[in-house]
Amino acid sequence: MARKSALLLAAAATACLAAGSAEAATAKRGTFGKLADGRDVASVTLTNGRGVSVTLIAYGATIQSVVLPDRNGKKADVALGYDNIGLYETKPQYFGGIVGRFGNRLAEGRFKIDGKTYQTPVNNGKNALHGGTQGFDKVLWDVVSVKSGPTASVTFRYVSRDGEMGYPGTLTVDAIHSLDEKNQLTIEYVATTDKSTVVNLTNHAYWNLSGEGASNGAMGHLLTIPAQTYLPTDDGAIPTGEFRSVAGTVFDFRTPRAVGDRVRDARDQQIVFGRGYDHNWVVGRKVIPGQQLMAKVHDPASGRGFELWSNQPGIQFYSGNFFDATSYGKSRKIYRMGDAIVLEPQNFPDAPNQKGFPSARLDPGQTYRNVMTYRFSSGATPGRKR
Structure with missing residues (x-):
């Protein structure tokens, strides 16, 4: 009888995520x-009308928060972060924020445009990370639009002045977030400039689909990345310029693998x-007009999962290696190594300094756009390679 009840609950939860809903999604303002x-x-x-909410x-x-039902309809917040603004200011860890003006790393914080060298603050060893010491994740954005309807949305805007963090050009950025009744969260970053500059924007959400603060962490999550090659790095996380095959390596996620299976395999120097x-990981070699599948994640413990789609050529996968139990999140649980994973659709790291990488240059009259969509789901465990 208990087994029959569990199966009925699972079927109901899956139907809730798969069936249409007559309710419109809502956007509610607060402080x-x-x-x-x-x-x-x-x-x-x-x-939305299916029990999904994003704050x-x-x-x-x-x-700041993503609440999803599991296979039994139980809701949990699956995005790491803080419950008060003070911690975002005093103990920043990029939780869920937009990173830029150039997300990821720039070797020695430098790049050239038309023969002129620009220097950004170094904040990651000898390199610049996520825009420098005062990146886009550490500034207050304006709310320019809030809409309810079949798709609920909010648009934030920030104007980065010419010379901010050493970058040329006044860059105007809109960050548009929308949630629909198909459980799709779409994030669109749009930027224009008045002077030639470099841009690489992405979102740095940390995911634990068992629930933020869950004791089992994210190392049991099954990950798929449809990429034939990845970018090996030096010991400072700067790509060497090589496109290395994933075949026969711990970087092969072309079929679902648990993140924790090989995350500590020191036989691979890259680990x-x-x-x-x-x-x-190299999913493509250029920005495309539409979207392509970047990654799939499934949590066998809860049944929650998502597909991540984007127009970008690469995806940075970070397995939460530097959580050191010195911070805690919304559930008042300490964050430790492996408690979450990050998947960031973007251009390649250090692209302005690397021949053969897609251009990160943005000129006046052009529009930068990174569109990423999370297709959330709850259902049966997919096949796993053993």
């Missing part, structure tokens, strides 16, 4: 406290360099 300088931080919660805050255009996975 998330004040910054140390007294400015208010707006929040917007997007909710975003204007500081860093950040995904030693990254203290786990912190590399870019």
Whole structure:
């Protein structure tokens, strides 16, 4: 009888995610406290009729919470982060924020445009990471649009002035987040400039599909990345320029593999360099007009999962290697190594300095666009390679 009840609950949860809903998605405004300088931080919660909700805050255009039902209909917040703005300010860890102006790494913080060298702050060893010491995740964005309807959305805007963090050009960025009744969360980053510059924007959400703070962490998540090659790096996480085949390596996720199966395999020097996975997989060689599948994630413990689609050529996969039990999140549970994973659709790291990588240059009159879509689901466990 108990088994029959469990099966009925599972079927009901799956039907809830698969069937249509007559209810419109809603966008509700709120506040998330004040910054140390007294400015208010707006929040917007997007909710659909299937029990999915996403809360975003204007500081860093950040995904603060993503609530999803599991295979039995039980809801949990699956995005790591803080429950107060003070911790986002004083203990930043890129939780759910937009990273830029150039996300990922720039070798020695330098790049050239038309023969002129620009220097950005170095904040990751000898290199620049995620835009420098005051990247886009650490600034307050304006809320310019909030909409309810078949698709609920919020648009944040930030104007990065010419010379900010050493980057040329005044860059105007819109970060558009939308949630529909198909359980699709779409994030679209759109940018224009008045002077030639470099741009690479992405989102840095940390995911634990068992639930933020769940004791089993994310190492049991089954990951698929449809990429034939990845970018090996030096010991400072700067790509060497080689496109290396994943075949026969711990970087082969072309079929579902548990993240934790090989994350500590020190026989591969790249794992030693990254203290786990912190590399870019090559899904394509250029930005495309539509979207392509970047990754699939499935949590056998809860049944939750998502497909991640984007127009970008690469995806950075980071296995949470540097969580050191010095911070805790919304559930008041300490974050440790392997408690979450990050998947970031983007251009390749250090692209402005690498021949053979897609261009990261943006000129006046052009529009930069990174569109990523999370297709959330709950269902049966897919096949796993053993």
